[in-house]
Amino acid sequence: MNAEIITIGDELMRGEIVDSNKARIAERLLLLDLDCRHQVSVLDDPADMRDAFLQAAERSDFVLVSGGLGPTRDDLTTAILAETFDRKLALDEASLAAIEAFFSKVGREMVETNRKQAYFPTGAEVLVNPIGTAPGFSIRVGRATFFAMPGVPRELDRMMDEQVLPRVEAQLISADGGASRRVVRAALLATFGMGESTLEAELLDLLRDGEVELGFRTSFPDNFLRPVARARTAAEADLRIAEATRSIRERLGAVVYGEGVDTMESVVGRLLTERGLTVATAESCTGGLIAERFTDVPGSSEYFLGGVVSYSNEAKAAMLGVPESLIAREGAVSEPVVRAMAEGARSRFGSDFVIATSGISGPDGGSAEKPVGLVWIALATRDGIHADSFVFQVDRSRHRRLTAQVGLDWIRRSMLGAELVGPSLLRRAGGGSAPGSTGAGKS
Amino acid sequence: MNAEIITIGDELMRGEIVDSNKARIAERLLLLDLDCRHQVSVLDDPADMRDAFLQAAERSDFVLVSGGLGPTRDDLTTAILAETFDRKLALDEASLAAIEAFFSKVGREMVETNRKQAYFPTGAEVLVNPIGTAPGFSIRVGRATFFAMPGVPRELDRMMDEQVLPRVEAQLISADGGASRRVVRAALLATFGMGESTLEAELLDLLRDGEVELGFRTSFPDNFLRPVARARTAAEADLRIAEATRSIRERLGAVVYGEGVDTMESVVGRLLTERGLTVATAESCTGGLIAERFTDVPGSSEYFLGGVVSYSNEAKAAMLGVPESLIAREGAVSEPVVRAMAEGARSRFGSDFVIATSGISGPDGGSAEKPVGLVWIALATRDGIHADSFVFQVDRSRHRRLTAQVGLDWIRRSMLGAELVGPSLLRRAGGGSAPGSTGAGKS
Numbered sequence: 001m002n003a004e005i006i007t008i009g010d011e012l013m014r015g016e017i018v019d020s021n022k023a024r025i026a027e028r029l030l031l032l033d034l035d036c037r038h039q040v041s042v043l044d045d046p047a048d049m050r051d052a053f054l055q056a057a058e059r060s061d062f063v064l065v066s067g068g069l070g071p072t073r074d075d076l077t078t079a080i081l082a083e084t085f086d087r088k089l090a091l092d093e094a095s096l097a098a099i100e101a102f103f104s105k106v107g108r109e110m111v112e113t114n115r116k117q118a119y120f121p122t123g124a125e126v127l128v129n130p131i132g133t134a135p136g137f138s139i140r141v142g143r144a145t146f147f148a149m150p151g152v153p154r155e156l157d158r159m160m161d162e163q164v165l166p167r168v169e170a171q172l173i174s175a176d177g178g179a180s181r182r183v184v185r186a187a188l189l190a191t192f193g194m195g196e197s198t199l200e201a202e203l204l205d206l207l208r209d210g211e212v213e214l215g216f217r218t219s220f221p222d223n224f225l226r227p228v229a230r231a232r233t234a235a236e237a238d239l240r241i242a243e244a245t246r247s248i249r250e251r252l253g254a255v256v257y258g259e260g261v262d263t264m265e266s267v268v269g270r271l272l273t274e275r276g277l278t279v280a281t282a283e284s285c286t287g288g289l290i291a292e293r294f295t296d297v298p299g300s301s302e303y304f305l306g307g308v309v310s311y312s313n314e315a316k317a318a319m320l321g322v323p324e325s326l327i328a329r330e331g332a333v334s335e336p337v338v339r340a341m342a343e344g345a346r347s348r349f350g351s352d353f354v355i356a357t358s359g360i361s362g363p364d365g366g367s368a369e370k371p372v373g374l375v376w377i378a379l380a381t382r383d384g385i386h387a388d389s390f391v392f393q394v395d396r397s398r399h400r401r402l403t404a405q406v407g408l409d410w411i412r413r414s415m416l417g418a419e420l421v422g423p424s425l426l427r428r429a430g431g432g433s434a435p436g437s438t439g440a441g442k443s
Numbered sequence: 444m445n446a447e448i449i450t451i452g453d454e455l456m457r458g459e460i461v462d463s464n465k466a467r468i469a470e471r472l473l474l475l476d477l478d479c480r481h482q483v484s485v486l487d488d489p490a491d492m493r494d495a496f497l498q499a500a501e502r503s504d505f506v507l508v509s510g511g512l513g514p515t516r517d518d519l520t521t522a523i524l525a526e527t528f529d530r531k532l533a534l535d536e537a538s539l540a541a542i543e544a545f546f547s548k549v550g551r552e553m554v555e556t557n558r559k560q561a562y563f564p565t566g567a568e569v570l571v572n573p574i575g576t577a578p579g580f581s582i583r584v585g586r587a588t589f590f591a592m593p594g595v596p597r598e599l600d601r602m603m604d605e606q607v608l609p610r611v612e613a614q615l616i617s618a619d620g621g622a623s624r625r626v627v628r629a630a631l632l633a634t635f636g637m638g639e640s641t642l643e644a645e646l647l648d649l650l651r652d653g654e655v656e657l658g659f660r661t662s663f664p665d666n667f668l669r670p671v672a673r674a675r676t677a678a679e680a681d682l683r684i685a686e687a688t689r690s691i692r693e694r695l696g697a698v699v700y701g702e703g704v705d706t707m708e709s710v711v712g713r714l715l716t717e718r719g720l721t722v723a724t725a726e727s728c729t730g731g732l733i734a735e736r737f738t739d740v741p742g743s744s745e746y747f748l749g750g751v752v753s754y755s756n757e758a759k760a761a762m763l764g765v766p767e768s769l770i771a772r773e774g775a776v777s778e779p780v781v782r783a784m785a786e787g788a789r790s791r792f793g794s795d796f797v798i799a800t801s802g803i804s805g806p807d808g809g810s811a812e813k814p815v816g817l818v819w820i821a822l823a824t825r826d827g828i829h830a831d832s833f834v835f836q837v838d839r840s841r842h843r844r845l846t847a848q849v850g851l852d853w854i855r856r857s858m859l860g861a862e863l864v865g866p867s868l869l870r871r872a873g874g875g876s877a878p879g880s881t882g883a884g885k886s
Contacts (some may be wrong), residue, residue: 013479016660017470020461020613022484027458036456037491039484041465048480217459281731281752286729287738288724291752298839299805306758308726309734318791319762348761355673363741373746396741 004060008067067151071113087121126199127163149195185237254418272303280349281307282341285359342380354380355407447503451510510594512577514556530564570606628680699863717744722790724750725784728802761785785823797823798850804842
């Protein structure tokens, strides 16, 4: 059995927006072990839509259509699907009532054109949309089952998960009594600090049995591991995934920082909350990014007390008490200054942890002795201050993101009792290239 | 004449990455007034690729192919294009030399498989790739011209701009001696504070002549205007775009904050630099986001002195000198407190401007009197403090982004002598819905 995705809309064809719906649909089909062999996009044009529908009906078992279900004149999916496969359009009273209820709930007046969204091709099964005005529907045409869904990503996601995937799965089972059915389960493990090739080498032997396939994905500065297990039953697939996840975590230790939707800041926040600890920041080169990431997490006021963005030397002195003579002697990007920043913030905020950063993110501002990319990071704990330097040879934006990630990771590692290492993909300041090396550290 | 885009890769079909290449290509084709009627994606599979190439050769004049030019076994585009259209593969010595030179320049060893990237179908025209190992090529097949390009976005962008678009344009001209040729020019104007329907109503009469088409695009919290002009000559199109841009700016005034790649923070930074003025921040609910955006701009140390993220009440007192009794009496989210935050930051940083924020971004923490979404924003200038409140009924992330944008915009408006208004799409605190209204303001 195979699947095809058709997305519809002039805005896609003109490149005005990037079409993320295809990836959202394809990723979900993969969970049913369903191959997606064709992806097609067309304009809001009747002839082009008809051609695409006819071709899909011939070659595909499942056709996932997104877009064109809105109330405007450009929204043609329902009408053209009906016309292409010789169906009439009929009003579905339940859908009309649902659309009316939706408008009444959000306090907007329903316009006449919205009535159109309650009409479906005869023989269609309606797919409810609890968070929008456009219901979806499915129709069977020969070997193919078409699913028409709204183009709004969050409405699409929900309809896929709640309405479409269960129906596709049921059809897969009924096709051959479940003989060829395979359930797919996947996990996502977030790692920081180890390069992709090193990760691969570390995990090679673990996955030799072939029961679990391991995918890699990079989203700077993290690497993600995606174990995928196929089995006859959900229970078996779940078990394999749980085992693979446990093995990977055992092998990689603190390099794995989270699973699923975890972010570094949400994981650090959870650990701080569990332990009843607090944190503050003293940022120069990261310019507020670490504070911004902490406070992006709902409930962060439990553990994030505050921070100083001491971008100028005067601010380092006035707000954190860093002696001006020290800055004059050592320079703002130096171990003594980043330590003084951390100390100053801890005494002022009274937090258990402080992360301090001072570096040259570029593109300008470097010298022979202190090149663009140099950064000093300090972690103050109740036991003292750990500081280390790195040269991150990446652009300004990545330099800031990487520095912030190391700072957050150090807090996490400190709570877990793990070593305070820097990312292996980076060179240590003055130390040349040392993949896999850890910072020397000075505690 | 029409165009078709084919992107190739298992990772696209599995939804592992979002395919942004289609939008990059389509957006550029639009500049030549070339309709893109079909977009297709296929697996790294010989049969599926062949089908897609054959179908495109039949129905399209220009076929833009991206992906599958790498050195690995999965990279099949060149081989399958040659096979599909009965061409042999031949070594191009110049490309081999270029690939060798590329590896020598980046200091990596060239492996044997990279030789494959110097082979092209007979009759192909090579498209150089100055920033990667994979050259592209074009071949003509009947009515269609195929352009095969690498999938790496920055390599694709450059090859489109430098190699592909000029060839497409030349072919468009030669097809009918330029009789139907139209040059397209576009501009991008960034606006903040006015809803899309209001913008549309404001500009309707300006664009009635039909010489310039006006597109709208929203990227929260901004709205972008995209005038597109078609003309016989580039000079004529440039003139029309310049006139349209001038008219829009005249009509909308300070609502237009920038053009092209401008961001609100880069525009504010430019204005501060020109005037030799400085800024600092005192952030509660935005949690460092405003500071982070200021410092994201290279050279921002010229005008951004620093900031305090006073997330806890203790930090508001200790770092900004807000009296604890005031917080106890008025609450942290109140006019007196946000004013005291702004004053405290200005006296400590000594900057010309301070932006202070205090609000309830949610999802929790609201009360009947102070609902989730309420925010107080203050701008301190040398002349005094302007403060106003809003209720932004959006999720946490948007609440923070919107608050930050209003703060940045107030600094910009203050320097331009424009009114310090809030976004019209929002409700004022306690004031109910008032689209287009400005904050009452208390200076």
